[in-house]
Amino acid sequence: MASPTKNFAEGAVLFGIGLALRLFTEDIEIPVFTLTKLGVVLMAIGGIEILYGVYRTASSRSGKSGS
Known part of the structure; x- marks a missing residue:
């Protein structure tokens, strides 16, 4: 499984692209899809990855302090 830092970094790269x-x-026009719409989709996926990385970081910290 990937580390939370890797999730955060991948999300930031996807969001930036x-x-x-x-x-x-x-x-720029491409017959199959619009690049601006692809950009919005990549931003959404990147945002989800960033939030997942933050969630995993917070849940791992709370699990360690409870032990």
């Missing part, structure tokens, strides 16, 4: 796609690809 999604934000770049959302901001800078409005005039």
